[in-house]
Structures are given as C-alpha cells and as structure tokens.
Amino acid sequence: MPRSLSLSSRSVSTLTGATAMAAIAAMTLTGCSGNDAGTDTAAKTTKASVKLAAGALVKDGQITYCADISAPPLTYYDAAQKPVGAEIELGDALAAELGVKPNWANTSFNGIIPALQAKQCDAIITQLYIKPEREKVVDFVPYMYASNTMVVAKKDAGTIKSAEDLCGKKAAGQTGTTVVEYLTAQSAKCAAAGKPKIDIRQFTKDSDALQQLRLGLVDSYGTTLETAAYVLKQTPDAFSLSGEPFNRIKVGAATRKDDKALHDGLAKALAAVTKSGTYGAILKKWNLTGDDIAG
Numbered sequence: 009m010p011r012s013l014s015l016s017s018r019s020v021s022t023l024t025g026a027t028a029m030a031a032i033a034a035m036t037l038t039g040c041s042g043n044d045a046g047t048d049t050a051a052k053t054t055k056a057s058v059k060l061a062a063g064a065l066v067k068d069g070q071i072t073y074c075a076d077i078s079a080p081p082l083t084y085y086d087a088a089q090k091p092v093g094a095e096i097e098l099g100d101a102l103a104a105e106l107g108v109k110p111n112w113a114n115t116s117f118n119g120i121i122p123a124l125q126a127k128q129c130d131a132i133i134t135q136l137y138i139k140p141e142r143e144k145v146v147d148f149v150p151y152m153y154a155s156n157t158m159v160v161a162k163k164d165a166g167t168i169k170s171a172e173d174l175c176g177k178k179a180a181g182q183t184g185t186t187v188v189e190y191l192t193a194q195s196a197k198c199a200a201a202g203k204p205k206i207d208i209r210q211f212t213k214d215s216d217a218l219q220q221l222r223l224g225l226v227d228s229y230g231t232t233l234e235t236a237a238y239v240l241k242q243t244p245d246a247f248s249l250s251g252e253p254f255n256r257i258k259v260g261a262a263t264r265k266d267d268k269a270l271h272d273g274l275a276k277a278l279a280a281v282t283k284s285g286t287y288g289a290i291l292k293k294w295n296l297t298g299d300d301i302a303g
Contacts, residue, residue: 056107058276064269065130070109071270073099074129076117078215079231081238081294082135083112094294098151099133101286102261105277116212118184121146124262130270132262135232137186139257147267148260149274152291152299155257156187157236158250159221159229168228170251172197176204178226180217183210186255187230221247234296258301 065071075095077083082095091112103110115123117134124132124146138148158179160168167173171190175198181187188210195206209226211217214235221229231239233253240247261278263271281287282302291297 057105057280058107058273060106060108060273061269064267064273065108066127070111071103071106071131072111072113072129073131073133074113074115074120074123075099075132075134076120076214077112077114077134078213079135079235081296082232082234083133084215094290094296095133095135097290097293098281098287099261101281101290102274102277105280106273117182117214118212121262124264127264130263130267131274135234135259136262137255137257138260142262145265146262147265147271148258148262149271149278150258150260150301151278151287152259152296152301153256154259154299155233155253156190156230156255157233157253159218159231159236159239159247160227160250161221161224162246162248164227165248165250168250173250174198174206174228175201176206177228178207178209179228179230180209180211180220180226181230182214182217183212185214185230186257187232190255191230234299237295 062068075083077085077091081093083091083093086092096112100110113129120132120134123129135154137154138150158171171194174194179191181191188208191206191208195208199205209220214231217229217231218239220226228250236249261274263274288300291300
C-alpha cells in the first residue's frame, strides 16, 4: 500500500504505576506475530448467531485480525504479554458471534493494509479511519468514532496551546497516521507565514512516539484522543492536551474487496453484539462511550 493512501491511526485499564509502564514498554514489538492466548472465552460462552460460508476465512474455524497492538486502551499488551483493550474485546465478541476462534496478529500500522491484502489476516481491527482513499482498496464495517489530539509536557502547556505554537519545535507521531498529515499541513502553514517548519519525527509504533515526549526529545506528541486519555490517566502530573481535538472520524473493521461474505458477516455480528448490550458494555468499561457509533 503506497504511503500516499494515508494510513491513519487509530483509550481505561487496571494497570497502574510500574505495571503500566512495563506494559507500555512491551508495546515496542513489531511485525506480524499471532497471539490468541486467552481469546477463547467469548467463543466458548456465546452462541454463534452468524454463519460464515466455508472458505470465508484464511483458516477455517479461526478469524485472524491484523492490529497494531500498541495503542492503549484500544489494543496493547498487558504485563503477561496478552493482547488486551477495547478493540481486542470487541474483536473477540465478533468472533464469538461468528462461532470462530479469534487470533490477533501484531502488525506494523504502516503495512497493515498490505498485510490484509496478502491474506496474512482476515480483517483489520486497529482504529483504522474510514477515508475515501482507503475505501477504494478495502471495505469497512464502521464500529466507533475517533479523533486526534496533541499531547505536551505539563510544564509546556502554557506555551504550546495549539498546533500553531509548534512552528520551529519538534513533534512526534506514528508513521502513516492522520496526525502526521495534520502536522505536515501545519508545518507548511508555518513556512508560509515565514516561521520555521515543524520538525516532525515519525515512528513505526505509537508508543515509541510517546516515549520521545516522555524523554523530552520532542515538544509534542500527536495521537488519538482515546490513547491520549489513557496516557493522561496513567501519568496525570506529566502531560496535558494541547488545543481542541480534531479529525473526528468513523473507524471501521477492514476486509478485502473480494471478501463480501466476511464483510457482511462482521456487519451482522456487530449488530448482534450491539443488540445484546456487549458493545455498549465494552465502551463503558474502557471509558469510550463518547465514541459510540450511534452517539
């Protein structure tokens, strides 16, 4: 997938203190490695309501999701290296409705659509924004909203009040995300106004971009509002949000264009978990009710 297709980014857990930091440190894993530990529960406890046609999945009886497992509270690894988060729970619930076992393949975000197209997974669930250029190459099942924000060190909150204040400063973001597009556009505005451009630092993992701010190597970190909310909850005295959230957009589960059976199956499964109250319960558990697709 050419980078011009603008792959976008895509939060509250029980982790605190050192445990949370250990989990964040663990999020630097890259590549595509399956991990289905502990994901059988939903499939075992929920009666399947949607039947998929034979051959609809890469591996019969198992749905593999490509996800960049580095963005708490949506997708991340806990201290035991188990994938957890709101999107993990939603994906597991969808698998249960389909009567199959969920498997999570940790995939670098900027290569996640090519991984889907290469059939390394059946679907993408990783806060992938639904954008016109993406809809040309994959189909989507919308399941929540998301927006972006900028995070700064609390000591800089008085001087960096919006993206306009980043001219001549360093900002970190995940490669291929809408945040990086936003920073690039803002940098151009800085130059047009005769000011220094923004020094944009890009990283393959959202957690790596956060670490740059944590270490004081950049002045700002761009991410989703969901991830930022999690970061501020874990370290309330360290960071602040800069300016108003931007880019509110729908997020969806992506499937291949030639996989209508799975797309329709996931849409029906989402309707089932919404009707049962499971969808709302997941959002409430992770403090994401404001992202409800029906809201």
